[in-house]
Amino acid sequence: MFGEPVKRVEDDRLLRGQGAYLDDLGHDALAAAFVRSPHAHARITGIDVSAAVDVPGLIAIYTYEDLTGRVAEPLPMLIPHPALTAPRTGFPLAADEVNYAGEPVVMVVAEDRYLAEDAAQAIVVDYEQLPAVVGIDAARAARHLVHPDVPGNIAAELVQSHGDAHAAISAAPHTLELDLSIERSASTPLEGRGVLARWDTESGRLRIWTSTQTSTGVRAAVAAKLELDLAGVDVITPDVGGGFGVKIVHPWPEEVLVPWAARLLGRPVKYTEDRAEHFVASAHERGQRHLVRVGFDDEGRVLGLDVRFWHDNGAYIPYGLIVPIITSTQLLGPYKPGAYRVEFTSLYTNTVIVTPYRGAGRPQGAFVMERTMDAIAASLRLDRTVVRERNFITPEEMPYDHGLIFQDGRPLVYDSGDYPAALAMLKALIEWDSFPARQAEARAQGRRLGIGLACYVEGTGVGPYEGAHVVVETSGKVKVATGLTSQGQGHQTVFAQIVADELGVPLGDVAVTTGDTRAFGYAVGTFASRAAVMSGSAVALAARATREKALRIAAAALEAAPADLEIVDGAVRVKGDPASAIGLGTVAVLANPLRYAFDEAARAATQFAAGSSDPQAPPVPAGESPGLEGREFFSPVRSTFASGMHAAIVETDPDTAEIKILRYCVVHDCGTLINPRIVAGQIHGGVAQGIGGALYERLAYDEAGQLRNASFMDFLMPYVSEMPQEIEIDHLQTPSPLNPLGIKGAGEAGVIPGAALFASAISDAEGFAITAMPISPSDLFELRQRDQPAQDTDSR
Amino acid sequence: MKPPTFGYSRPESVAQAVSLLAARGPDAKVLAGGQSLMPLLNLRLAAPGHLVDINRLAELAYVSVSGGQVTIGALARHNDVLRDPLAVAAQPLLGQALALVAHPVIRNRGTTVGSIVHADPAGEMTAVLALLEGSVRLVSVAGERLASAEDFFLGPLESDVRAGELATEVLLPELPSGAGCAFTEVSRRHGDYAVCGVAALVELGPQGEVSGARAAYLSVGPVPVVLDLTEACGGVSLVSLATAGTPDFAQAGRLAMARLQPGDDIHATAAYRRHLAGVLTERALAGAFAHARERAWLSLP
Structure with missing residues (x-):
C-alpha cells in the first residue's frame, strides 16, 4: 500500500454530499451574529441596542461590558518571541477602540441567523474616527500610530546573520540592489470559520465543534479562557472545507464567545462565518517589502547577501513572528548565500491580522531569492539555470547547516536533498535548452513568449510532536486515532495506508479518526506541512507496537517464537504456513481476558473458555496491558526539508497585456512518497493558489483601511479555466533520515514558487524585470508604458 | 449574509403580476432568475419589502423570431436563447454575447430580460440591446409601453422600469443581410x-x-x-x-x-x-x- 496511488477513501462520502461540515451540525442551536467595525481605526463612543431588543427571536446582546472573567482579557499571545517587544492582541469584543474594519464589537444571539442579523443591523454603534495606518509605507512613516503606546508601529525587529555580509558584499566584484514587493492575499478556504458549542448543565461539560486546524489548541485555549478543567472540554473537528493556514489561529474571538454564551445561556449556540465576514474578520498574509543587496563573483556565485524587509502584521499579532522568521530563513532556498544578514521589522497597520497562509512567508522568500538569481544572471549575461547551479548546496554537503535559527527555534539544518539532479530533471521536462529558438520563432510572428523557473526549499514537519493510537477490535477491524486535524488532505487514506502495511491488514479494514480530543487528546495541529511527517510517523510507530504485541500474543497461542511469525491479510501465522493463521480479531480477543461473555468472540475470551491460559499465571501477563493496541509518539529533533523547482512558459498579449500559461512543469522532492496521487493533488492545489497569488489575487485596501474587494466577485480566485491545461510533475525522492518513513511534507510546496516563477517568465517575455507581484494585465500594461512610454500611441 | 424580512408572491399570470406590482408600488421587486437580486438581498444591499416571483409565468418563457425581430420573453433563460437556433441565426450577436455571459450554471437560471433590466453597464446583454437599438416592452395595470434602448438605461443598475411595471419582453432586430x-x-x-x-x-x-x-x-x-x-x-x-x-x-x-x-x-x-x-x-x-x-x-x- 505504501507508495501506491491509492484512491482517497474520503471521496466517496464527500462527493455524494455526505460530508458534515460545521454548518451542517447543530440545527437546534441558537445563532450568533456579530456587529463589526465599519472603520479601520476608531474609538467607540456609544452602543445603542434599543432598536434591536424588539427584534423577534432575540436571545441576547453582548458588548465588551458584558464579558466576564478571563473572557474580558485580551486574546492570548499564542507564539511569543524575545524579539516581539510590543505584542498586542485584540479583545474578543472591542473594548473601546477598533483597529481594523471587521473587528467584532457586539455579539448577538437569536433563534436563527436571519433574526440575529436583523438585530445586529438595528444596533447603532457610535465611533470617533481615528487616522488609519494602511500599508507598509504608512506604517514605517508612522505619522499615525495603530496602538498609541507602540512607537513607530513596530511590533518587532529581528536580525539574523551568518558571517559578515556587509564586508563580503563590499569586497565582491559585482553588486546589485533590488526592491521587491509582494501584496496581501489570503488563505480563502471554501468553508469559512465556524463554531458550535453545547454546555451540558448536568455534567458541567463543554463540547465544541469548530472548523479548526487544531482541536487540542482550541481545547486548551477555551478551557483557559472559561476557567474549565481540560478534562471537562471536548473539541471535535467535523469535516473541514479547507484551512490553508487561517484556521490554525486560535482561539478566534468567536471561538471564545460562542462557548462562553452557550454556558451562560444553557443552550447550544452556533456561529457560521459567512464569506463577507471571512474577508474582513479572519486573517491575511503575504504583504512584505524587501530591499536586497547582493555581492557576487564573475561566475555568478553569491559572496554576500543582505536582506532588509518590512512585514505588515495587521492590527494585532497573536501568531507572533512565524511568517517573517520563515521568510528570513527560507529565502535561502537551495543556495549557499556566502555571508548572510537578514533584518526585518514587523509593523502594525489598521488592517486584518496577518497569520500564516499556505507557504507562510516562503513565497515572499522565494520571490526575493529567485529574483536575485535572475538579476545576477541578467547582469552577467549568464543562463538563469547556470547561476542557480553554481550556487546550489550539493548532495555531498548534506546535512547542511545555514548557521541560522528556524521557526521552530532549532538550527536551520537541511537533512537531505539533491538540487542539481532536480534542476536537470526540470530542464529536461520543460525543454529549457531549446526554448530560446522557440521564443525567437514566436517573436518573428509577433508573439511574446517567456520562460521562467523558481526553486525553493521548504522546512516541513516541525515539532514538537504528534502521537497516534492504533487498536485492533475483536472484529479484526483496526481503528486509528491521531490528534491533529484534517482539512481535506486525505489523512484518512494515507494514515490507513501506513497502518495497512505495518500491520498486514487490508486497507478497507482501517478507519482513521483525526482532530477529536475524545479520541486522542495530545496533539499540536495541522500546519507547516507536518501531518504526514509527524502523525504519519507516529501512526507507523503505533502500528508497529500493535504488530509486536499481536506477535507476542499469537506466539503464546501458537507456541512459536514471535520472530517466526508474520501477519498476512489480517491474520498472524507461522511464516509460510497459512494453516496456522489466527485472525487479528482473535488475537484481540486473547489480548483482553474477560469475565463476561456478551457475544461469540467474548465467549472465547472468558476465563472459563476452553484452552484458557496457564492457571498459575496472571490472565494479563506482567508488563502487558489488556487490548491489542499501540500508542506512540513521534518527536523529531528538527524539521525535514522538502524541495522543488517549477518552470513555466507564458505568453503575454502584445496588445491587451493578458498573460497566458502555456506550460507548467514541476519537479518535486518530498522524500519517500506515501501516496503519489495525493502528493500530486497537493501540488495541483498549491500551484492553483500560486497562480492565484501571482496573477489574480490581491486584497485591495484603500487609504482609509476599507477592503475594496471583500467578495468573490472582486477577489479573483482562479477558476479551473485559469489553470494550465496540464501540470507536468516529476518526482525526485531523497528520503529524510529524520523519521522512520523517510518522508517530508508536501502540503504547502506547490504554492511557494508562484510569484517568483511568473515574475521570471513574464520578465523573460517582456524584456524588463518584474519587481512587484501579483501582476495583472493592467499592471503589465502600465509597466510597458513606463518601459517604453511611446509604445501605446505608436501602435494605435 | 441573510436577507432581511420581505413579503413574497408568486403570481400565475402577467395580469396577476402587474396588479401585485401596482399594489406594492416602488417597494416591490421582480424576482426572475435571481442571479443578481439574491446576492444583493443576502448582502443586505437591497431590501425590497416585497418580491414578486415571476417564475410561474410560463407565458413569458419564449424566444421567437418573426417580422424581422427576435423577441425574448421575460422568463427565457440565457441558455434558452443561446440554444435557440432560429434566434441566434436571425441575430448572431445574441449567440456571440451570451457565450460570454458568466458560466453555464448561471446561464441556466439567469434570464436575458432580467439582465437587461438590471442595467449593469458591465453586462453583455445591455450592450447588445444598445447596439442593436432594440426595445423593452413594459406592462402595467395602466397598459403597456415600448421603451427604446436609447432611453432605457439611466445609470448603473438603473433602468427605465417604473414602479408597477413588468418588463415582459425584449425586442431585437434581425441582423440585416450585408x-x-x-x-x-x-x-x-x-x-x-x-x-x-x-x-x-x-x-x-x-x-x-x-x-x-x-x-x-x-x-x-x-x-x-x-x-x-x-x-x-x-x-x-x-x-x-x-x-x-x-x-x-x-x-x-x-x-x-x-x-x-x-x-x-x-x-x-x-x-x-x-x-x-x-x-x-x-x-x-x-x-x-x-x-x-x-x-x-x-x-x-
Whole structure:
C-alpha cells in the first residue's frame, strides 16, 4: 500500500454530499451574529441596542461590558518571541477602540441567523474616527500610530546573520540592489470559520465543534479562557472545507464567545462565518517589502547577501513572528548565500491580522531569492539555470547547516536533498535548452513568449510532536486515532495506508479518526506541512507496537517464537504456513481476558473458555496491558526539508497585456512518497493558489483601511479555466533520515514558487524585470508604458 | 449574509403580476432568475419589502423570431436563447454575447430580460440591446409601453422600469443581410464581468465598402456606450482587403479611444481600459467585417 496511488477513501462520502461540515451540525442551536467595525481605526463612543431588543427571536446582546472573567482579557499571545517587544492582541469584543474594519464589537444571539442579523443591523454603534495606518509605507512613516503606546508601529525587529555580509558584499566584484514587493492575499478556504458549542448543565461539560486546524489548541485555549478543567472540554473537528493556514489561529474571538454564551445561556449556540465576514474578520498574509543587496563573483556565485524587509502584521499579532522568521530563513532556498544578514521589522497597520497562509512567508522568500538569481544572471549575461547551479548546496554537503535559527527555534539544518539532479530533471521536462529558438520563432510572428523557473526549499514537519493510537477490535477491524486535524488532505487514506502495511491488514479494514480530543487528546495541529511527517510517523510507530504485541500474543497461542511469525491479510501465522493463521480479531480477543461473555468472540475470551491460559499465571501477563493496541509518539529533533523547482512558459498579449500559461512543469522532492496521487493533488492545489497569488489575487485596501474587494466577485480566485491545461510533475525522492518513513511534507510546496516563477517568465517575455507581484494585465500594461512610454500611441 | 424580512408572491399570470406590482408600488421587486437580486438581498444591499416571483409565468418563457425581430420573453433563460437556433441565426450577436455571459450554471437560471433590466453597464446583454437599438416592452395595470434602448438605461443598475411595471419582453432586430457582428471582451477570469468589452456591427455597401460601423462598449461608463465609427472606416472595403490582406481598423480604434472616458477600479487603470477599448474596437470591427464578408459570400447565388 505504501507508495501506491491509492484512491482517497474520503471521496466517496464527500462527493455524494455526505460530508458534515460545521454548518451542517447543530440545527437546534441558537445563532450568533456579530456587529463589526465599519472603520479601520476608531474609538467607540456609544452602543445603542434599543432598536434591536424588539427584534423577534432575540436571545441576547453582548458588548465588551458584558464579558466576564478571563473572557474580558485580551486574546492570548499564542507564539511569543524575545524579539516581539510590543505584542498586542485584540479583545474578543472591542473594548473601546477598533483597529481594523471587521473587528467584532457586539455579539448577538437569536433563534436563527436571519433574526440575529436583523438585530445586529438595528444596533447603532457610535465611533470617533481615528487616522488609519494602511500599508507598509504608512506604517514605517508612522505619522499615525495603530496602538498609541507602540512607537513607530513596530511590533518587532529581528536580525539574523551568518558571517559578515556587509564586508563580503563590499569586497565582491559585482553588486546589485533590488526592491521587491509582494501584496496581501489570503488563505480563502471554501468553508469559512465556524463554531458550535453545547454546555451540558448536568455534567458541567463543554463540547465544541469548530472548523479548526487544531482541536487540542482550541481545547486548551477555551478551557483557559472559561476557567474549565481540560478534562471537562471536548473539541471535535467535523469535516473541514479547507484551512490553508487561517484556521490554525486560535482561539478566534468567536471561538471564545460562542462557548462562553452557550454556558451562560444553557443552550447550544452556533456561529457560521459567512464569506463577507471571512474577508474582513479572519486573517491575511503575504504583504512584505524587501530591499536586497547582493555581492557576487564573475561566475555568478553569491559572496554576500543582505536582506532588509518590512512585514505588515495587521492590527494585532497573536501568531507572533512565524511568517517573517520563515521568510528570513527560507529565502535561502537551495543556495549557499556566502555571508548572510537578514533584518526585518514587523509593523502594525489598521488592517486584518496577518497569520500564516499556505507557504507562510516562503513565497515572499522565494520571490526575493529567485529574483536575485535572475538579476545576477541578467547582469552577467549568464543562463538563469547556470547561476542557480553554481550556487546550489550539493548532495555531498548534506546535512547542511545555514548557521541560522528556524521557526521552530532549532538550527536551520537541511537533512537531505539533491538540487542539481532536480534542476536537470526540470530542464529536461520543460525543454529549457531549446526554448530560446522557440521564443525567437514566436517573436518573428509577433508573439511574446517567456520562460521562467523558481526553486525553493521548504522546512516541513516541525515539532514538537504528534502521537497516534492504533487498536485492533475483536472484529479484526483496526481503528486509528491521531490528534491533529484534517482539512481535506486525505489523512484518512494515507494514515490507513501506513497502518495497512505495518500491520498486514487490508486497507478497507482501517478507519482513521483525526482532530477529536475524545479520541486522542495530545496533539499540536495541522500546519507547516507536518501531518504526514509527524502523525504519519507516529501512526507507523503505533502500528508497529500493535504488530509486536499481536506477535507476542499469537506466539503464546501458537507456541512459536514471535520472530517466526508474520501477519498476512489480517491474520498472524507461522511464516509460510497459512494453516496456522489466527485472525487479528482473535488475537484481540486473547489480548483482553474477560469475565463476561456478551457475544461469540467474548465467549472465547472468558476465563472459563476452553484452552484458557496457564492457571498459575496472571490472565494479563506482567508488563502487558489488556487490548491489542499501540500508542506512540513521534518527536523529531528538527524539521525535514522538502524541495522543488517549477518552470513555466507564458505568453503575454502584445496588445491587451493578458498573460497566458502555456506550460507548467514541476519537479518535486518530498522524500519517500506515501501516496503519489495525493502528493500530486497537493501540488495541483498549491500551484492553483500560486497562480492565484501571482496573477489574480490581491486584497485591495484603500487609504482609509476599507477592503475594496471583500467578495468573490472582486477577489479573483482562479477558476479551473485559469489553470494550465496540464501540470507536468516529476518526482525526485531523497528520503529524510529524520523519521522512520523517510518522508517530508508536501502540503504547502506547490504554492511557494508562484510569484517568483511568473515574475521570471513574464520578465523573460517582456524584456524588463518584474519587481512587484501579483501582476495583472493592467499592471503589465502600465509597466510597458513606463518601459517604453511611446509604445501605446505608436501602435494605435 | 441573510436577507432581511420581505413579503413574497408568486403570481400565475402577467395580469396577476402587474396588479401585485401596482399594489406594492416602488417597494416591490421582480424576482426572475435571481442571479443578481439574491446576492444583493443576502448582502443586505437591497431590501425590497416585497418580491414578486415571476417564475410561474410560463407565458413569458419564449424566444421567437418573426417580422424581422427576435423577441425574448421575460422568463427565457440565457441558455434558452443561446440554444435557440432560429434566434441566434436571425441575430448572431445574441449567440456571440451570451457565450460570454458568466458560466453555464448561471446561464441556466439567469434570464436575458432580467439582465437587461438590471442595467449593469458591465453586462453583455445591455450592450447588445444598445447596439442593436432594440426595445423593452413594459406592462402595467395602466397598459403597456415600448421603451427604446436609447432611453432605457439611466445609470448603473438603473433602468427605465417604473414602479408597477413588468418588463415582459425584449425586442431585437434581425441582423440585416450585408451586415456582420462580433463581440469581444477582456475579462480577468473566464466568465467574469469584462474589464472592457466591445460589441460591433458592420454593414457593407453595394461595392463591399464599409457603409456603417457601430460599436457598443461595456464597463467604460455608467451605461452602455454606443459609438458610430463609420467615418473612421472609410478606407476599408472588400476591395482594399484583397490588396492589404487584413482590414485596417486602427483609425476606428483611435477614434473610440478619443471618444471614451472610462474610469478606473481595482482591476484596471483608466488608461489601460481606454487602451483596451482601442484594441478591442479594432478586433471587434475586424470580426464583424469578416462576419459580414462571410455572410455576403454565403448569400451569393
